[in-house]
Amino acid sequence: MPELPEVETIRRSLEHRLCGVGIREAEVLLARQIKWPDVPGFVARVNGRCILRLQRRGKYLLLVLDDGSYIVIHLRMTGRLLYAAKEAVQDSYVRIVFHLENGDALYYADTRTLGAVYAMKPDELWRIRGLAEMGPEPLTAEFSADYLQGVLAGKKMKIKSFLLNQKWIGGLGNIYADEALFLAGILPMREAGSLSGMESQKLYEAVNRVIADGISEGGTTFRDYIDGDGKKGLHQENLFVYHRTGKACRNCGDSIVRTVVGGRGTHYCPHCQK
DNA sequence: CTAAGTACCTGTCCGC
């Protein structure tokens, strides 16, 4: 569900509530959401620890604990994190409850149960391959126009699939990939290695822009996504192509088209994107 | 190595 802007919004909404707060007891209601170590090991590692700060890497959220270890969370499609005072949250899909020393609780809820939660020591983080092998993120110095042009070179895969692969760029998902390709004027089914220098430059700028706009608007809410306070995002009001099949292109007025690229629903304007 | 297809889950929506 959440992409980089949504996870960053969640991080910001939870940070001021969780920093310096102790975890009294982790209650695991659905064992398969815990990926490392096993459930008793997870509970033993987490109980009694204090949360120092919240970090984000791509779509991963990391809770830094006072012994230097981490709770690592990936929300996948429908994971949600909710902070609630006293009473339980109104969510039928709570899978893990972190009961806090202050009497409040942090809830991990997940409808489709595809999300992943880990308790990791620093020298174990390499085990999370999606985290360890993630490429640079938008809006960082490592993600430059030159970097993008370099990794695009020779790629036979479709540009949409390229953008979704976290090993090249960390944090883009289906919404922001479609939006970035629209802003850059590039068709999603184009071969990645076929982009000109000019197109590569435009895509670089578009990726940074959609991620920055997404963060500033608190993410995009279509169905499940909410931040740690239960608030929806606003960016869905400003999308150009995603979820706008058959509607008028905001640029030229033509109908937005939906197709499937790399197994994912893909939206584009056949007039504005070449 | 790259690229594409499938599996993992549960819920919603749409057409018949």
Add this chain to the structure above:
DNA sequence: TGCGGACAGGTACTTA
């Protein structure tokens, strides 16, 4: 109202 199929902010694994 019921049923089947497509679809859903993602990634890991398997196959060519």
